[in-house]
């Protein structure tokens with residue numbers, strides 16, 4: 393493991409206080425990026441510092457040193473892929489305050505659960521572009537509310553244009569890891585995600601072997617379906633409980649050695665909940681690693697767990713500092729511990745912390 397004082401002398405010092413110094417730290421980190429075996433995935437961009445899934449969030453993640461940028465994808469009414477965590481946009485845009493869209497509010501059965509709000513599939517791209525992004529977690533990330541109302545909902549195309557521009561500027565090939573959100577739901581609406589996703593990747597020359605692209609899904613069926621056309625890596629996401637929508641195989645069954653072997657016929661990696669790599673004990677302290685990393689590697693699958701967040705409320709009890717749930721805890725140490733299990737990368741809301749943890753881990 394690298395000595396912390398040595399790492400700090402190497403120029404990463406500003407990254408240790410990202411919320412205060414992100415803008416200052418940016419150039420040194422982006423250009424002084426050192427390669428290591430694990431990769432840092434900017435979760436919804438740099439969602440710890442900017443409203444998620446905005447171009448500003450993706451750009452900051454890149455400048456903080458993320459290897460990959462993560463857009464979650466849903467569809468508009470005119471079947472354009474846009475970057476949102478869910479098709480329901482009441483919590484991540486200002487749509488609720490727009491009288492002209494008040495009558496679009498409705499309840500929908502999303503993967504068997506009734507959800508009330510505003511839905512991207514009811515908005516044309518032109519209508520969606522009149523909205524502005526807001527911080528999803530204003531009580532946790534109050535500083536991010538500074539940016540409420542400034543940024544549009546980006547299309548996947550705009551996100552890839554930004555990726556290309558920043559790759560050129562930063563002198564490194566930025567990866568992209570799009571997630572197909574609720575693929576069965578979208579297909580039943582007649583707005584399937586996979587064809588426009590692959591077509592868009594093609595247009596950018598990214599659907600080819602060796603491209604720094606992973607396609608993610610919490611459903612195995614659509615990964616299986618696109619295996620023949622996708623030249624890029626596929627990653628199956630798993631929840632800590634339950635099963636994929638419309639699937640009788642549980643996530644736990646997918647993660648057995650036999651399940652992983654079967655998965656490896658069409659997937660290249662798994663994206664487990666981090667608790668499936670190291671569970672918490674009953675007292676919420678961090679427990680001991682499961683055999684998942686070893687089992688997945690034995691099946692030839694990479695392991696990229698989610699989601700690493702710096703605030704106390706997302707950390708195990710023994711990594712928290714003080715009692716404020718929104719204050720930062722020992723996030724670096726948590727990530728270093730997880731890197732010790734042999735994971736191949738991690739999704740984090742604070743890309744600079746991921747970069748620094750990797751550097752400290754050595």
Ligand code: G3P
Pocket residue numbers: 435464477571608629663698699739
């Ligand atoms: O895709 C990795 C992680 O993002 C999965 O969780 O809900 O944040 O999309 P979610």
Ligand code: CA
Pocket residue numbers: 462464571
């Ligand atoms: Ca995601």
